Amino acid sequence: MNISPEVIEFHAPLAEPSSRTLTISNTTDVAHAFKIKTTAPKLYCVRPSAAFIRAGESVNVAVIHQGFKTEPAADFKCKDKFMILSCPLDEPHLANLDELIKQESGEAVSAFWTHIEATSKDLISSKKIRAVAHPLVSNVNETQAPVDNSSSSSSSVSNSALPSAEKSAAADATGTKAPAAPVSTTNEKELAEAKAKIQALLKEIDNQKKPKPSSGDSIESKSVTSSAVKNKAAPPANGIPLSFAALMILIAFLVGWLFF
Template identity: 45%
Template sequence: MSQVDITPDVLEYKPPLTEQSTEYVTISNGSDEAIAFKVKTTAPKFYCVRPNAAVVAAGETVQVQVIFLGLPESPAKDAKCRDKFLVITLPAPYDLGEKAVAEAWSDLETEFGKQAVSKKIKVKYGHVAALVEGITGKSETAEDNKKEQNSRDSQVANAEEDEEEEEPKTAVEERQPLAREQKSPKVVKEEKTSASTGNVPEDNKESKTVANAGSNIVPIALVVILALVIRWYFF
């Protein structure tokens, strides 16, 4: 019986744990005689084992389906499964006839109980590590994507601000020649203003002075002639 190998040590069921899933127990018989096995569990309501009991011929291997029926609701992330399986093997040196292994098991156990080989198999919920790692990975990926998007938005915003700053500079440069051109009409306006207020140019002033002098000579000449006539008349 030392040549009987039972694997694995742990059955790991992955999420979603509310759904049915299947794992396998392998029983290899390396001895030169047939063996019988039986599988027991601490939580029969949550598992279905096929076959639950059977014979393994010499040199053969049998895979046993251990079907997890699913939980009513998902367990907490830190939940630990305490379910266990016990696989017991006994020698089956003779033909059991029409009896099933389950029916003949008590007889085999009574006769070959001291040669029994058993192995305990634990059950583990895979979500404790897998889900936490998956959620953490997704969170980090989402955060990286968000940072990258924010960086792109910031670059676009900075580019738009630079364009807005360049546009006013160009507008100011275009307005400067216009401002220079608008200054020259002020001179003309000043000249017009000076003309309206009596500030006549120097040439106009000279002509007006000569005209004023000519107009003053006529009255003087009349006064002189009148004085000569009076003198001649009385003297």
């Protein structure tokens, strides 16, 4: 007996019924009977599952996959198998072969197999074929493109610099300015020296306003001093008083230090 194909393939969707054709050919010169068994009788329907074949003839068998309750996973592996048993007819059955083939109920071929399996098991030959199921391809199994490490690193650098840029932009938007830097030590030193010079200058002016009297003319100096107390000293006729000049110098220095 020749069986084709040796592998029955079922393609997705596997949750829906589908049918495949199995061809059994009698390549001998004697009529045979065949019977098909399966490891999953609830999943497959085989028509006809048993029949007689004349010498040199073939029979097409429909193998119907009745469908799963749900679509199987992408890594599903089908382990279902079929076994085709065959046996040559004995003389009594060969004599009535035409009548046996005409019977549509299948009772004759069923009775033949019951008789052979009870009396002549050594005449039975078998051949196995397997079923293959092809489920839907899952996106999980698709090949993914390799990740570019350089682009990832540059992206991370850009992302790390983003907060600083955002802070700078926010500061510009609100119009806030950074506080001025503190006065340097050199400027403080120069300011202190300038103040000291001004104090010395003012002290010198005061000394010039109040000259000390000599011992020889103490009486005269006392009279001059008393008259000076009574009468205010008049400003010089020409030029600027020293106190006013010192004050102007101080103001000019402070203005230059603050604004320049």
